[in-house]
Amino acid sequence: xxxxxxxxxxxxxxxxAPVELKCNYSYSGSPELFWYVQYSRQRLxxxxxxxxxxxxxxxxxxxxxxxxxxxxxxxxxxxxxxAMYYCALSPGSGGYNxxxxxxxxRLAVHP
Amino acid sequence: xxxxxQSPKYLFRKEGQNVTLSCEQNLxxxxxxxxxxxxxxxxxxxxxxxxxxxxxxxDIAEGYSVSREKKESFPLTVTSAQKNPTAFYLCxxxxxxxxxxxxxxxxxxxxx
Numbered sequence: 275x276x277x278x279x280x281x282x283x284x285x286x287x288x289x290x291a292p293v294e295l296k297c298n299y300s301y302s303g304s305p306e307l308f309w310y311v312q313y314s315r316q317r318l319x320x321x322x323x324x325x326x327x328x329x330x331x332x333x334x335x336x337x338x339x340x341x342x343x344x345x346x347x348x349x350x351x352x353x354x355x356x357a358m359y360y361c362a363l364s365p366g367s368g369g370y371n372x373x374x375x376x377x378x379x380r381l382a383v384h385p
Numbered sequence: 386x387x388x389x390x391q392s393p394k395y396l397f398r399k400e401g402q403n404v405t406l407s408c409e410q411n412l413x414x415x416x417x418x419x420x421x422x423x424x425x426x427x428x429x430x431x432x433x434x435x436x437x438x439x440x441x442x443x444d445i446a447e448g449y450s451v452s453r454e455k456k457e458s459f460p461l462t463v464t465s466a467q468k469n470p471t472a473f474y475l476c477x478x479x480x481x482x483x484x485x486x487x488x489x490x491x492x493x494x495x496x497x
Contacts, residue, residue, distance in 0.1 A: 278427075280427075283425065306484050308484070308485070317488050317489060317490045317491070318428075318475065318488040319488065320485050320486075323484070323485070360427060360428065364484045371416060371479045371483065371484045371485075371486065372430070372433070373428075373430075373484075373486060375420075375427040375428040375429075376427050377425055377426055377427040378425075378427050
């Protein structure tokens with residue numbers, strides 16, 4: 275079955291501390307993985323995608339096919355990083371751009 | 386701020402009434418989606434449409450209906466058959482061949 279698991283509902287850190295939001299997936303093929311973010315009072319938006327291998331707002335995520343993980347990392351958290359983060363999987367095949375979302379992790383960065 | 390609009394932001398209905406949520410996009414995207422967002426459950430796909438006059442059930446379509454008469458519009462009707470309709474509803478769209486989805490601001494529906 276296709277599934278995305280985010281084991282932490284809440285991650286609470288202090289400003290300047292490293293952050294790792296965990297994401298594990300279950301999919302037999304070659305998926306595309308994404309991280310979406312929802313800041314307070316803003317709409318859900320794409321943060322980054324694994325195929326781009328980019329760093330956005332200091333965040334990076336590496337797809338580990340052996341561990342079926344796509345953890346989101348940032349070396350030094352900022353208060354403005356506080357938001358809800360969703361990991362999402364898009365199956366490699368299929369007639370449409372289906373996304374399967376995890377339950378989300380709320381990141382709280384304290385001063 | 387164009388892109389995807391959803392109206393209204395908040396909606397209240399009595400149990401047993403059908404209610405329609407609006408979703409409009411001016412991005413010229415072919416595909417549109419409806420999700421339901423509940424605390425602790427992430428986003429779950431209700432319906433999607435790849436092209437005008439065509440739509441498919443998602444993972445939790447029971448109690449919902451949609452139409453796609455125009456490319457820019459994809460309204461969702463929450464019927465009285467939906468057992469637990471109170472939720473936050475998100476509409477999204479995507480261009481052809483692109484996996485990224487663009488989301489609207491959402492509508493919070495409360496049924497009492």
